[in-house]
Amino acid sequence: MTHGGGRGRCEVLDDVTSDVSLRARGESLEAAFTAAADGLLSLTVENPEAVAARETRAVRLEEEALDLLLLRFLNELVYLRDAEGLLLRVASLAIRRDGSGGTALEARLEGETFDASRHEAAGEVKATTAHGLAVAPCPEGWEARFTVDV
Amino acid sequence: MPGPARPRPALRPLRPGVWESAGDERPGMHVPVRVFASEKLLHEMDDQVFTQAANVATLPGIVGASCCMPDAHWGYGFPIGGVAAIDPRHGVISPGGIGFDINCGMRLVRTRLTWPEVEPRLAELVDALAARVPAGVGSRGFVKLADDDLEAVLGEGARWAVGRGFGRPADLALTESGGCFPGADPAAVSERAWKRGKDQLGTLGSGNHYLEVQVLRPEGVFDAERARAFGLDLDEQVVVMFHCGSRGFGHQVASDYLEDFLRKMPAKFGLEVIDRELACAPVSSREGRDYLAAMCCAANMAFANRQVILHRIREVFGDVFERDEASLGLDMVYDVAHNTAKLEQHEVDGRRRELLVHRKGATRAFPPGHPELPPAYRETGQPVIIGGSMETGSYLLAGVETGAASFFSTAHGSGRTMSRTQARKRVRGRDLKRRMEHHGILVRAASMRGLAEEAGFAYKSVDEVAAATELAGLSRRVARLVPVANVKG
Numbered sequence: 001m002t003h004g005g006g007r008g009r010c011e012v013l014d015d016v017t018s019d020v021s022l023r024a025r026g027e028s029l030e031a032a033f034t035a036a037a038d039g040l041l042s043l044t045v046e047n048p049e050a051v052a053a054r055e056t057r058a059v060r061l062e063e064e065a066l067d068l069l070l071l072r073f074l075n076e077l078v079y080l081r082d083a084e085g086l087l088l089r090v091a092s093l094a095i096r097r098d099g100s101g102g103t104a105l106e107a108r109l110e111g112e113t114f115d116a117s118r119h120e121a122a123g124e125v126k127a128t129t130a131h132g133l134a135v136a137p138c139p140e141g142w143e144a145r146f147t148v149d150v
Numbered sequence: 151m152p153g154p155a156r157p158r159p160a161l162r163p164l165r166p167g168v169w170e171s172a173g174d175e176r177p178g179m180h181v182p183v184r185v186f187a188s189e190k191l192l193h194e195m196d197d198q199v200f201t202q203a204a205n206v207a208t209l210p211g212i213v214g215a216s217c218c219m220p221d222a223h224w225g226y227g228f229p230i231g232g233v234a235a236i237d238p239r240h241g242v243i244s245p246g247g248i249g250f251d252i253n254c255g256m257r258l259v260r261t262r263l264t265w266p267e268v269e270p271r272l273a274e275l276v277d278a279l280a281a282r283v284p285a286g287v288g289s290r291g292f293v294k295l296a297d298d299d300l301e302a303v304l305g306e307g308a309r310w311a312v313g314r315g316f317g318r319p320a321d322l323a324l325t326e327s328g329g330c331f332p333g334a335d336p337a338a339v340s341e342r343a344w345k346r347g348k349d350q351l352g353t354l355g356s357g358n359h360y361l362e363v364q365v366l367r368p369e370g371v372f373d374a375e376r377a378r379a380f381g382l383d384l385d386e387q388v389v390v391m392f393h394c395g396s397r398g399f400g401h402q403v404a405s406d407y408l409e410d411f412l413r414k415m416p417a418k419f420g421l422e423v424i425d426r427e428l429a430c431a432p433v434s435s436r437e438g439r440d441y442l443a444a445m446c447c448a449a450n451m452a453f454a455n456r457q458v459i460l461h462r463i464r465e466v467f468g469d470v471f472e473r474d475e476a477s478l479g480l481d482m483v484y485d486v487a488h489n490t491a492k493l494e495q496h497e498v499d500g501r502r503r504e505l506l507v508h509r510k511g512a513t514r515a516f517p518p519g520h521p522e523l524p525p526a527y528r529e530t531g532q533p534v535i536i537g538g539s540m541e542t543g544s545y546l547l548a549g550v551e552t553g554a555a556s557f558f559s560t561a562h563g564s565g566r567t568m569s570r571t572q573a574r575k576r577v578r579g580r581d582l583k584r585r586m587e588h589h590g591i592l593v594r595a596a597s598m599r600g601l602a603e604e605a606g607f608a609y610k611s612v613d614e615v616a617a618a619t620e621l622a623g624l625s626r627r628v629a630r631l632v633p634v635a636n637v638k639g
Contacts, residue, residue: 014571017196017224044287046599068412075405082398083345085288114288121287121597124356124639126401127250130412130426131226147226149250149401150357150570 007090008032008141010039019149020125021132027141029066033073033105034090036144040077040128041089043150046120051087053110062104066135069095069103070144074128077109081124085113123150156201161185161192167622168555170215171204176424178208184215186556186622191220191614194567198224199231205424206234211241211433213498213505217556219512220618221536221565221610225249227427230511233559235496238506242421242430243438245411245445247508249489250404252445253452254359254395255326256486256513256535256562258546259460261467262479265365265386265634271470276363276592276635278466283361283459284353285639286596291352293458300348304336307450308485311457317464321457323524325485326514329453331492335443340406343444347399347451352458354394356600356639358563360540361392361463363635370630376548377629379530380483389631390463390480391544393537394455395489400448407431407441433506442491442506449490456485483546484533486513488562496557507557515549515560515625534625538564538612540593540604540636541586545616545627552623560624561616564609573608574599592635600639 008026020043024035041048059076063069080086088111096104114121126149134145156176161169164184169192173182183203185192199222206228207216213235222231227246234247261268268275284290293316295303302310308329312319322329354361366387371377382389396403411429415421419431431438460482468475491508498505507514516523516532523532531548538544542564549558568576577585579598582605586593595601619625 012571014569017566017569018230019226020570064413068409071409075409078405079342079346079402082347082350082402083342085290116288119287121356122599123597123603124287126357126398127405129226129250130246130408130429133426149226 006031007038008035010035019129019147021147024144025138025140025142029095029142030093032142032144033070033095034093036070036074036146037077037090040074040125040148041087043125043148044081044122045087046122048089050118051089052112054112055086056091057086057088057109059105059107059109062102064102066103067133069105070135070146071128071130071133073105074146078125078127087111087114087119125150158197158200159183159204167618173207175204179204180212181207181215183207183218184555185218186618186624187220188614188618188621191610191618194610195222196224199229202227202229203232205428206232206247208424209234209236209242209244209428209430211236213237217559219559219561220622221561221563221615223565225510227425228510231561231565232510233512233556234508235505235557236433236508238433238493238504241433241506243433243441243491243506244428244430244508245404245408245441246427246429247510248404248445248491249510250401251395252400252404252448252489253487254393254489255452255456256391256393256537257456257460258483258535259390259463259480260381260483261388263388264384265388268388272363272592272635275470276594276637278470279361279463280594280637282466283462283637285637286356289353290349292462293351295348295351300344301336303351303454304339304447304450305334306330307453308457311454316458316461321460321482324482325453326487329457329485331446331449333443334446334450336447338440338444339403339447343399343402343406346402347397350397350399351455352462353397354392354459354639355397356597358604359394360636360638361390362540362633364389364391364544364631364633366629366631370632372627372629376530380533380546380628381481382629391535391537391631392456392459394459396448396452397455399451403444403448407444410437445491449487484535486535488513497554505557509559511562512559513562514558515553516558517549517551517553534560536561536563536612536616539606539609540633540638541591541606542612543633544631545612546629546631547616547619547625547627550623550626553625556624560619564612564615566608567610568608570603573605574602576607577602577605591633594637596639604638
């Protein structure tokens with residue numbers, strides 16, 4: 001599996017009063033999803049670069065639409081943070097789309113459990129919401145927009 | 151996609167502090183938008199509040215009005231501070247009308263200590279509270295649960311906690327719904343929610359969740375009679391207020407059902423909504439009933455969480471002041487829930503009806519004489535706790551008869567006026583901590599970023615919000631409480 005087009009980049013949009021709205025862009029769909037995961041991690045710890053690849057997890061998801069696939073993927077990362085205490089980033093990720101609109105994602109995630117001595121806490125994302133959720137082509141490649149409840 | 155804010159609708163004043171739209175701002179509205187606010191707060195509200203409230207007015211089964219509390223601000227789906235009463239016979243239940251943090255709520259505890267007694271030991275007290283009430287990223291609760299225990303927590307809420315020695319039997323009557331929503335069914339909850347919530351009982355969380363030590367100054371008393379009835383009768387009395395909810399368990403319940411409803415709405419239920427965060431299911435459908443039963447489990451998890459945290463607070467006070475905790479008072483004033491949907495009896499157009507009242511970032515505020523109130527508060531009305539920003543203060547209020555216009559709901563906090571990013575651009579967490587300590591508020595924060603995001607200037611004036619609830623006839627002010635120490639995630 002690859003995440004073609006690199007990691008992409010994710011930025012916080014200053015357009016929601018209470019929660020946090022983000023936009024992830026990449027040259028490929030995979031890069032945009034990878035950047036979205038990076039954006040989520042950066043809301044959890046101030047120094048995501050300090051998260052070492054000590055453990056891996058595999059994720060496989062299927063959904064009827066790309067935006068719901070993004071929602072499920074990001075919520076999987078939130079789940080693994082709470083249920084296993086893991087801070088994770090994408091090591092590799094592939095997305096498959098069939099002709100009838102169905103989508104599937106396979107990802108390998110790397111990371112480690114939160115360690116207050118090395119990771120500077122930022123906050124806990126509660127969930128990714130469906131508010132303004134969108135995955136669409138953009139001039140750069142692909143763009144994913146999402147809003148998280150913090 | 152909800153799109154940009156639509157133009158503000160014309161709002162006509164119904165009575166002081168109450169404004170209503172014509173109800174035709176967008177196609178499909180079943181009821182008008184009703185806003186409870188002073189002119190100043192109305193002017194300051196995000197335009198998106200009105201757009202979102204109009205969207206809520208299109209939900210099947212909504213009755214009376216789509217209500218906005220004085221602290222309303224832009225949320226996802228519903229505005230935060232949004233209230234919708236829905237006829238369960240032909241209406242819907244919406245996770246976005248409740249929020250992900252199901253039954254995040256406030257608990258107020260009074261001590262028999264005064265500020266001159268606490269001040270010399272405040273640093274020791276707040277250090278002990280921060281050390282023993284886990285908060286922030288990666289925190290694990292101090293109560294270890296086996297699967298059987300968790301099932302009992304979900305079914306019994308705060309009753310489970312008191313039964314296990316976490317607290318006093320008297321605490322239960324002073325908790326909304328006795329600390330237990332009936333109708334909870336653990337079978338309606340996913341395994342993922344169980345796994346996510348199992349180690350989090352006894353944690354505060356992060357974001358706007360906090361624990362504060364506060365003081366009632368003489369000038370903070372608005373209604374001396376009710377203040378006495380609520381046990382606030384000492385000069386410079388010290389109280390403890392905290393805000394937290396159902397933690398990852400509730401977040402997962404909401405996520406699970408939101409995803410399920412999004413898939414099933416068009417095909418199975420034939421429902422279309424303007425904003426997908428308003429995803430919903432008929433209350434009478436299996437999915438709707440399951441979500442209600444799972445939501446009640448999460449509400450009970452939150453009641454149990456606040457109950458075990460109260461027990462820990464009592465232990466800390468006993469240790470720090472080296473006295474029997476009972477002699478320190480530490481009695482509950484009340485515990486109120488935000489972010490719930492509850493089946494309640496309300497009178498609409500002269501007719502008594504059972505309605506499913508969604509309150510998202512809003513507080514129930516029953517009036518004097520309401521049968522659900524404990525005997526101690528039958529004559530005063532339900533205590534309401536409005537948490538202000540950590541730099542300013544908080545309010546204790548009471549429910550009033552005129553609250554029927556909002557299905558007996560009132561504000562829950564100050565309401566943000568500024569995004570988290572903007573707040574961080576204005577101040578650094580460390581500088582804010584120094585500034586607060588200079589003004590006499592000790593701070594123990596797990597995240598400096600989180601601290602900056604909660605700066606006082608990011609919120610509306612709590613004084614304006616509390617006054618507006620009184621102006622609009624939603625609740626009456628009893629006392630204003632001033633923070634002297636804050637612990638946050």
